[in-house]
Amino acid sequence: MASRAPVATGRLLLGVRKWYYSLCGFNKIGLMRDDTILEDSDVKEALRRIPETQYNDRMFRIKRALDLSMKQQILPKDQWTKYEEDERYLTPYLEEVIRERQEMEEWMKR
Amino acid sequence: MKGIRGISQLSTRLYAAQAARKRRFHVAARTGQSLAQPLAGLKLSPGAAHSLKDIHVTRLPSGLVIASLENYSPASKIGVFVKAGCRYETPDNQGVTHLLRLASNLTTKGASSFKICHGVEAVGGSLSVTSSRENMIYTVDCLRDDVDTVMEYLINVTTAPEFRPWEVSDLTPRVKMDKAQAAQSAQIGVIEGLHEAAYKNALCNSLYCPTHMVGNIQSGHLHQFVQNNFTSARMALVGLGVDHTVLKQVGEQFLNIRSGTGTTGAKAQYRGGEIRLPSLSSLVHSAVVSESAAASTSEALAFSVLQHLLGAGLHVKRGSCASSKLVQGVAKATADPFDVSAFNSSYSDSGLFGIYTISQPAVAGDVIRAALAEVKAVADGGVTAADLTRAKAQLKGQFLMSLETSEGLLEAMGTQALVEGSYCSAEEVSKNIDNVSLTDVANAAKKFVTGKKTMASSGNLIKTPFVDEI
Numbered sequence: 001m002a003s004r005a006p007v008a009t010g011r012l013l014l015g016v017r018k019w020y021y022s023l024c025g026f027n028k029i030g031l032m033r034d035d036t037i038l039e040d041s042d043v044k045e046a047l048r049r050i051p052e053t054q055y056n057d058r059m060f061r062i063k064r065a066l067d068l069s070m071k072q073q074i075l076p077k078d079q080w081t082k083y084e085e086d087e088r089y090l091t092p093y094l095e096e097v098i099r100e101r102q103e104m105e106e107w108m109k110r
Numbered sequence: 111m112k113g114i115r116g117i118s119q120l121s122t123r124l125y126a127a128q129a130a131r132k133r134r135f136h137v138a139a140r141t142g143q144s145l146a147q148p149l150a151g152l153k154l155s156p157g158a159a160h161s162l163k164d165i166h167v168t169r170l171p172s173g174l175v176i177a178s179l180e181n182y183s184p185a186s187k188i189g190v191f192v193k194a195g196c197r198y199e200t201p202d203n204q205g206v207t208h209l210l211r212l213a214s215n216l217t218t219k220g221a222s223s224f225k226i227c228h229g230v231e232a233v234g235g236s237l238s239v240t241s242s243r244e245n246m247i248y249t250v251d252c253l254r255d256d257v258d259t260v261m262e263y264l265i266n267v268t269t270a271p272e273f274r275p276w277e278v279s280d281l282t283p284r285v286k287m288d289k290a291q292a293a294q295s296a297q298i299g300v301i302e303g304l305h306e307a308a309y310k311n312a313l314c315n316s317l318y319c320p321t322h323m324v325g326n327i328q329s330g331h332l333h334q335f336v337q338n339n340f341t342s343a344r345m346a347l348v349g350l351g352v353d354h355t356v357l358k359q360v361g362e363q364f365l366n367i368r369s370g371t372g373t374t375g376a377k378a379q380y381r382g383g384e385i386r387l388p389s390l391s392s393l394v395h396s397a398v399v400s401e402s403a404a405a406s407t408s409e410a411l412a413f414s415v416l417q418h419l420l421g422a423g424l425h426v427k428r429g430s431c432a433s434s435k436l437v438q439g440v441a442k443a444t445a446d447p448f449d450v451s452a453f454n455s456s457y458s459d460s461g462l463f464g465i466y467t468i469s470q471p472a473v474a475g476d477v478i479r480a481a482l483a484e485v486k487a488v489a490d491g492g493v494t495a496a497d498l499t500r501a502k503a504q505l506k507g508q509f510l511m512s513l514e515t516s517e518g519l520l521e522a523m524g525t526q527a528l529v530e531g532s533y534c535s536a537e538e539v540s541k542n543i544d545n546v547s548l549t550d551v552a553n554a555a556k557k558f559v560t561g562k563k564t565m566a567s568s569g570n571l572i573k574t575p576f577v578d579e580i
Contacts, residue, residue: 048276049274049275049276051275100222100224103222103224103225104224107224107225107228
């Protein structure tokens with residue numbers, strides 16, 4: 001990807017991403033991106049499938065964020081979720097769920 | 111004559127005509143010629159290497175055994191037989207075979223659960239799993255032309271299942287349903303209890319998941335069991351209505367991912383015990399057995415003849431079982447409704463033989479003692495040659511009739527391929543049955559009478575004796 005383009009462009013894009021991440025602000029109350037996904041039926045099914053440890057961590061983070069939001073506070077800066085640590089834990093399961101649903105719809109169309 | 115018969119049988123004969131391209135049967139044109147023999151004076155084209163009715167068995171270098179019979183039927187049946195029955199369960203994964211039985215439609219590496227189910231149904235086929243104490247059998251039936259499609263699903267299910275954790279935990283209600291249905295049947299309860307009481311290991315494992323493991327079998331257990339037991343040397347690929355070369359190709363390419371013999375099962379140790387399952391049922395089911403012989407020995411054949419000699423079920427519906435010694439003997443002991451038959455099952459390294467009685471609670475003891483007295487009479491030499499001939503004929507009849515259905519034939523081919531790596535023809539088996547002598551049968555009965563007994567009873571057990579009281 002960045003073989004011919006100057007390294008500076010790659011670093012620029014990364015900088016933009018990080019800036020946008022902190023602008024979103026959910027990392028300030030200790031959430032990860034996948035904690036904030038809107039829970040439609042696909043996401044609910046994916047949540048049913050994730051391992052128990054990850055589900056418990058998610059619940060803890062959401063509870064903590066709700067508590068902070070009620071108190072109108074944010075976490076101290078050293079406890080904010082860092083861009084590098086943000087793990088897309090739900091995305092593989094979600095993609096699988098969507099793929100299965102599409103296969104079913106393809107089949108039903110025939 | 112030829113023309114009229116030919117047209118009415120056109121649809122059925124089309125398959126035979128298509129498949130038997132190398133031969134032509136002018137059936138109506140020849141009279142007095144047996145249809146079971148090839149026609150005399152027929153010039154065969156050089157490609158026809160084997161005759162119609164042969165069962166071909168090959169053993170591949172990886173240990174996989176391939177058996178097939180081209181029966182020119184419009185429907186094909188393919189089975190994968192694996193030595194992975196519940197005897198190979200270890201104490202920490204009891205019940206894993208029950209879940210494996212239910213897991214045949216789960217997502218695999220090549221196809222999702224949805225695709226397997228709808229794909230098989232779309233061609234009008236069916237995929238099923240049967241498991242016994244020794245083997246696990248995955249069978250797929252379909253029309254002859256759709257063999258490739260369903261074969262792909264079969265190979266996926268047997269060699270590359272993924273056992274996703276959420277799909278495995280979704281099987282728990284089905285396990286509970288199976289157990290609830292099994293609990294309805296007194297026979298299943300008695301037979302499972304009998305094996306539990308008779309053996310210390312291996313064969314004492316139940317076909318059903320034990321209650322403490324329901325919901326506790328994880329995806330990891332299933333993976334490990336498949337890893338250890340579904341190896342090429344313990345599998346056989348059997349087909350009815352498929353070409354042998356096609357099966358060989360499939361076996362070489364796809365069924366050799368796990369080589370070796372896997373973990374060897376422990377040798378079954380007979381211990382002889384008793385188990386009583388009280389219930390509110392109005393009938394008492396009771397089985398009294400002793401150790402018999404392993405399946406491939408001639409002693410096992412003697413036990414089978416003995417089983418038919420004593421009486422192994424009705425031959426005439428609602429008849430009086432006049433030929434069953436057990437029934438006639440017990441009829442003298444009680445006027446209440448009862449049923450009694452000889453119980454015989456053989457496994458690869460052991461077997462159980464005895465009697466199974468169903469009686470009213472008040473006379474359970476009398477019925478059991480009368481039945482055992484009949485067996486003792488056989489052991490003491492009270493068998494005539496006519497009885498023996500009758501028993502042999504009944505055994506042969508039962509065996510040959512079991513080969514009449516495609517399921518029975520597939521199972522016979524598969525279990526023989528798995529255990530021996532070859533197929534013993536029906537004629538050979540009939541000959542072996544004929545060679546069983548009176549002394550063999552009497553010795554078998556003596557072995558039962560003198561052997562350490564195992565007993566399993568269920569029902570209202572107030573008047574049922576214990577194993578040391580019979």
